[in-house]
Each structure stands twice: as C-alpha cells, then as structure tokens.
Amino acid sequence: MSDVAVQISMFERLGGAVTIDRLVEAFYRRMDTLEQARDIRAMHASDLSATKNVLKRYLCEWTGGPKLYSVEKGHPRLRQRHMGFKIGNAERDAWLVCMRGALEETVDDEAARREIDEALTKLADWMRNQADNPHDSGQARP
Numbered sequence: 001m002s003d004v005a006v007q008i009s010m011f012e013r014l015g016g017a018v019t020i021d022r023l024v025e026a027f028y029r030r031m032d033t034l035e036q037a038r039d040i041r042a043m044h045a046s047d048l049s050a051t052k053n054v055l056k057r058y059l060c061e062w063t064g065g066p067k068l069y070s071v072e073k074g075h076p077r078l079r080q081r082h083m084g085f086k087i088g089n090a091e092r093d094a095w096l097v098c099m100r101g102a103l104e105e106t107v108d109d110e111a112a113r114r115e116i117d118e119a120l121t122k123l124a125d126w127m128r129n130q131a132d133n134p135h136d137s138g139q140a141r142p
C-alpha cells in the first residue's frame with residue numbers, strides 16, 4: 001500500500017473549468033432575474049460578459065485550478081476591489097442567494113458543494129464594508 005497522500009483540489013471535485021463556467025453563468029442569470037438581487041445587479045455594468053469572465057478566472061484559481069486570475073490582475077485584493085460598492089448585510093445575503101442557487105444547479109457532489117458554500121459564505125461576509133461590519137472599526141469607507 002502506498003503512503004503517498006493523493007490531494008484532490010476543490011477545482012477537480014467540482015468538475016473543473018466546465019462546472020465553473022456553468023456556475024458563473026447560473027449565478028449571473030439569477031442576479032439578472034431575481035427581485036432580491038435587483039440592487040446588487042444595478043451595481044454591475046449592463047453587459048456582464050467581462051465580469052463573468054473575471055469571476056470564472058478568479059474561481060478557477062481560488063479553488064486550486066489554473067492561476068488564470070493573478071496572471072492578468074495580480075493579487076486579488078478582493079475586499080479592496082469591492083470598496084467602491086456599498087456592501088452591507090442585505091447585499092451580502094442577495095449575493096449568497098444567487099450563489100447558493102447556482103451551486104445547487106451546477107455542482108453534483110454534495111460534500112464539495114457544502115464546503116464551497118461555507119467558504120464563499122465567509123468570503124461574502126468579509127466583503128461587507130459598511131459600519132455594521134465588525135471587521136471594520138465602525139467606519140464605512142468610501
């Protein structure tokens with residue numbers, strides 16, 4: 001018996017780039033149509049193609065797949081990149097509704113889906129930049 005541990009990345013467990021492609025399409029389809037997501041949809045450009053492309057690249061890299069995001073954009077500094085948008089509890093929750101629905105639709109492996117959901121929930125929570133975010137010292141930033 002081999003004692004070499006086989007590491008399978010979240011990227012592979014999800015189903016690779018094909019699943020990430022479908023996930024991001026399903027996510028923005030929800031953002032485009034759900035009433036709850038109307039305010040966060042309005043923060044985005046009317047044509048979502050460029051944004052979809054960046055999120056696909058980001059999620060490939062973040063899940064342990066090819067580093068498609070940082071070669072183009074450098075360090076993600078994701079929280080800083082979101083500072084220009086007002087993200088409080090309602091915006092976080094709307095984002096997560098779209099993402100959870102998209103995960104349900106596109107990721108078959110239940111354990112992988114649960115783990116990525118947990119990780120994205122933490123990330124979305126961290127993205128809040130209003131005064132009610134305990135990560136900030138009570139100061140909303142511009």
Ligand code: HEM
Binds near residue numbers: 043044091125
């Ligand atoms: C919590 C609520 C969130 C809101 C309201 C939000 C909103 C936005 C908006 C308005 C943009 C700009 C899109 C554009 O220029 O068309 C953006 C960019 C982006 N968001 Fe979010 N976002 C949220 C959370 C997240 C999370 C949790 C992730 C991580 C998976 C994420 C990943 C990204 C990426 C990768 C970009 C592109 C950044 C770049 O240009 O390099 N966002 N987001």
